[in-house]
Amino acid sequence: MSERTTTINGVRVPRFLYGTAWKEDETERLTGLALRHGFRGVDTANQRRHYHEAAVGRAVAAAVAAGVAARADLFLQTKFTFRAGQDHRLPYDPAAPVADQVEQSFRSSLEHLGIDVIDAYLLHGPTRRDGLTAADWEAWRAIEALHQSGRSRLVGVSNVTLGQLEALCGAARVRPHVVQNRCYASKGWDRGVRAFCAAHGMAYQGFSLLTANRQELASPELARVAARHGRTVSQVAFRFALDAGMTPLTGTTDPAHMAEDLGVFDFRLKPEEVAMIQKFAWV
Numbered sequence: 001m002s003e004r005t006t007t008i009n010g011v012r013v014p015r016f017l018y019g020t021a022w023k024e025d026e027t028e029r030l031t032g033l034a035l036r037h038g039f040r041g042v043d044t045a046n047q048r049r050h051y052h053e054a055a056v057g058r059a060v061a062a063a064v065a066a067g068v069a070a071r072a073d074l075f076l077q078t079k080f081t082f083r084a085g086q087d088h089r090l091p092y093d094p095a096a097p098v099a100d101q102v103e104q105s106f107r108s109s110l111e112h113l114g115i116d117v118i119d120a121y122l123l124h125g126p127t128r129r130d131g132l133t134a135a136d137w138e139a140w141r142a143i144e145a146l147h148q149s150g151r152s153r154l155v156g157v158s159n160v161t162l163g164q165l166e167a168l169c170g171a172a173r174v175r176p177h178v179v180q181n182r183c184y185a186s187k188g189w190d191r192g193v194r195a196f197c198a199a200h201g202m203a204y205q206g207f208s209l210l211t212a213n214r215q216e217l218a219s220p221e222l223a224r225v226a227a228r229h230g231r232t233v234s235q236v237a238f239r240f241a242l243d244a245g246m247t248p249l250t251g252t253t254d255p256a257h258m259a260e261d262l263g264v265f266d267f268r269l270k271p272e273e274v275a276m277i278q279k280f281a282w283v
Contacts, residue, residue: 125159
């Protein structure tokens with residue numbers, strides 16, 4: 001199997017995803033561009049406040065119709081978002097029980113994306129920063145049921161702390177297959193959560209790898225690594241993520257950068273370079 005994909009619980013998953021947050025009216029065009037440039041994994045959410053899931057669906061439908069990619073070759077990942085993370089454009093009845101909200105949001109996602117099965121369905125984040133509430137557990141049980149019914153091939157959670165992840169895995173009937181977090185160099189690239197994922201067979205997805213680490217990416221050390229490989233600093237950051245066991249996300253709106261981003265599969269960092277980047281924010 002190519003380095004571009006991995007297998008999680010029997011599901012083929014691209015090792016680089018295109019993220020569709022904050023693109024509004026440009027979502028359809030940019031998602032289509034990403035697919036044409038070679039991205040086969042798309043991350044979205046049924047959260048109209050920050051995502052336009054229906055526009056992602058239109059881009060996917062157009063790409064499939066044009067022969068850019070077959071549906072079977074695409075990995076579509078979306079999320080359930082609690083009321084506090086939404087605006088007034090809700091994909092569910094806010095007065096309904098949480099389990100019903102998950103079901104309503106899931107059905108809406110199927111309609112938006114024009115598909116029958118979702119490849120990965122994530123809880124967009126617990127209701128609070130520490131611990132898990134009854135609402136979190138109600139949502140997770142509903143997500144587990146979606147997986148057990150075969151309607152979601154994989155399930156996961158995003159924006160989660162190590163303590164929350166440990167608690168979730170301790171009592172889950174279906175453990176997350178995927179964990180997606182904002183990844184800060186200043187916090188060791190989320191090393192605690194990544195280590196827990198690696199130890200328990202969960203895939204770690206890192207987002208905001210560039211935007212959350214502007215100061216670190218401006219370091220002379222990283223510039224020297226990029227120069228040695230004849231690559232950009234952004235490419236080195238994404239290659240580091242792959243070599244460190246992450247699945248990176250990019251949300252670039254630049255077609256040239258889309259091609260550059262996928263070029264990270266064409267080179268490898270030296271082990272000592274990976275080790276340096278792993279800890280350089282702490283030196």
